[in-house]
Amino acid sequence: MLLVGTFPFNAFLAGFxxxxxxxxxxxxxxxxxxxxxxxxxxxxxxxxxxxxxxANLVLHLVVWNYMG
Structure with missing residues (x-):
């Protein structure tokens, strides 16, 4: 399996x-x-x-955008 991009890492960082x-x-x-x-x-x-x-709304919008 070939990973393209940094999606898994970005999703992990966004979740953390x-x-x-x-x-x-x-x-x-x-x-x-x-x-x-x-x-x-x-x-x-x-x-x-x-x-x-x-603040939670802003936080979750930032996280949602960071996940891609």
Missing amino acids: LSCVGFFALTVCLRMQVDPANKEFSGISPERAFADYCL
Whole structure:
């Protein structure tokens, strides 16, 4: 079997970066929503969740385009 291009490697990188990016975004959401964390007291939980959804949409669009 002859492999042409870098599709398998790009798909692996996209999958790996998707997992790492999703983990980082989820950690950021949990930090912003945690009532014990006073650093993000100015951000409402609804705003934090909306930012999380938008960032996930952008992340998945980038991953989808990178896979080819």
